[in-house]
Amino acid sequence: xxxxxxxxxxxxxxxxxxxxxxxxxxxxxxxxxxxxxxxxxxxxxxxxxxxxxxxxxxxxxxxxxxxxxxxxxxxxxxxxxxxxxxxxxxxxxxxxxxxxxxxxxxxxxxxxxxxxxxxxxxxxxxxxxx
Amino acid sequence: xxxxxxxxxxxxxxxxxxxxxxxxxxxxxxxxxxxxxxxxxxxxxxxxxxxxxxxxxxxxxxxxxxxxxxxxxxxxxxxxxxxxxxxxxxxxxxxxxxxxxxxxxxxxxxxxxxxxxxxxxxxxxxxxxx
Numbered sequence: 001x002x003x004x005x006x007x008x009x010x011x012x013x014x015x016x017x018x019x020x021x022x023x024x025x026x027x028x029x030x031x032x033x034x035x036x037x038x039x040x041x042x043x044x045x046x047x048x049x050x051x052x053x054x055x056x057x058x059x060x061x062x063x064x065x066x067x068x069x070x071x072x073x074x075x076x077x078x079x080x081x082x083x084x085x086x087x088x089x090x091x092x093x094x095x096x097x098x099x100x101x102x103x104x105x106x107x108x109x110x111x112x113x114x115x116x117x118x119x120x121x122x123x124x125x126x127x128x129x130x
Numbered sequence: 131x132x133x134x135x136x137x138x139x140x141x142x143x144x145x146x147x148x149x150x151x152x153x154x155x156x157x158x159x160x161x162x163x164x165x166x167x168x169x170x171x172x173x174x175x176x177x178x179x180x181x182x183x184x185x186x187x188x189x190x191x192x193x194x195x196x197x198x199x200x201x202x203x204x205x206x207x208x209x210x211x212x213x214x215x216x217x218x219x220x221x222x223x224x225x226x227x228x229x230x231x232x233x234x235x236x237x238x239x240x241x242x243x244x245x246x247x248x249x250x251x252x253x254x255x256x257x258x259x260x
Contacts, residue, residue, distance in 0.1 A: 008194030009153035009232040019236050021149065021198055023139035023187045057153045059189040059196040064138030066189040066196040068151055100245035102139040106149055106236035115155075115230030 010055030010070055015108045017054060018071040020080075024093070024101040026065055032096045039089055039097070040067070046085055052076025070108070077105065140185030140200055141243070145257055147184060148201040149236045150210075155229040156195055162226045169219055169227070170197070176215055182206025200238070207235065 027033055040058060047053050052072035059066055071077040080086060093101075157163055170188060177183050182202035189196055201207040210216060223231075241257050 007230070008155050009230070011232065019149075019151065019234060021151065023189075023198070025138050057194070057196060059153075059191050059194045061189050061191060064187070064189045066187060066198065068153070068196065068198075094244060094246070098244075098246065100137070100139070100243070102141065102241060102243045104149060104238050104241040106238045108234050108236045111232060111234040113230070113232045114224060114228075116224070116228065 008057060008059070009113075010057055011113070013054050013070055013108070013111065015110055017108050018074055018077050019106045019108050020069045020071065020077055021104040021106065022065075022067045022069075022101060023103075024065040024067075024097070025099040026060065026063055027097055027099055028063070036097050039092065040065075043086065043089055046083060047080060050076060050080045050083065053080070074105070138189070139187055139243075143184050143200055143238070143241065145238045145240055147238050148204055148207050149238050150199045150201065150207055151234040151236065152195075152197045152199075152231055153233075154195040154197075154223070154227070154231040156190065156193055157227055157229055158193070166227050169222065170195075173216065173219055176213060177210060180206060180210045180213065183210070204235070 026036075044056050044058075047056055047069060050071075053076065054070035054072060056067065056069045058068075069077075069080070071080065156166075174186050174188075177186055177199060180201075183206065184200035184202060186197065186199045188198075199207075199210070201210065
């Protein structure tokens with residue numbers, strides 16, 4: 001599972017906005033990881049209900065998961081962090097899926113995109129000239 | 131491949147600093163992806179030579195790769211973006227590995243960590259009280 005939009009990266013955003021980076025060390029016990037994909041998909045379904053949600057990106061491999069969620073502002077992110085089902089899912093994550101994690105809350109200053117033509121357009125955009 | 135330190139997330143950072151989030155749509159042709167892991171590892175080896183490099187996190191699955199690199203400031207990130215071998219690798223990525231990507235440059239405002247005791251310490255830290 002990589003995306004909920006066909007493309008694995010979130011488009012249509014424009015700085016400034018907020019990013020939350022969650023990098024997790026996944027349990028090395030397959031029993032612990034049962035239900036992980038479903039839980040991640042459920043979180044994505046929940047997040048879209050939050051006013052100010054802009055999108056989510058997700059990748060995982062055997063030992064590491066990275067989820068980046070994007071938000072209009074810190075208030076929107078706070079509402080997500082306090083969402084009751086999300087809080088319960090975080091607890092499940094700590095009890096089963098994760099050995100540990102580090103979360104970072106960021107202000108996105110600038111972004112740019114590239115796509116291999118002609119499948120994806122635009123080919124290049126940049127939010128700032130530097 | 132998830133990490134170059136044993137743990138897949140970067141520790142020891144303290145805001146403010148800079149994060150660069152690169153989210154890539156990977157080619158669905160295995161021929162295109164030959165050498166991808168090696169190229170990613172090589173980039174990690176190169177990045178540590180840049181003054182102001184703080185660390186890198188990496189996860190990928192079948193369709194999506196997310197790399198987050200951390201930098202002391204925008205000048206350090208700029209030096210990395212202009213590193214000649216890194217520039218060549220970016221070109222290779224566009225020609226072979228990637229269908230597209232979106233890159234975001236962020237200021238990290240806050241971070242916190244959790245680890246399942248007793249394997250990892252500290253169990254909880256937070257860069258701010260809110």
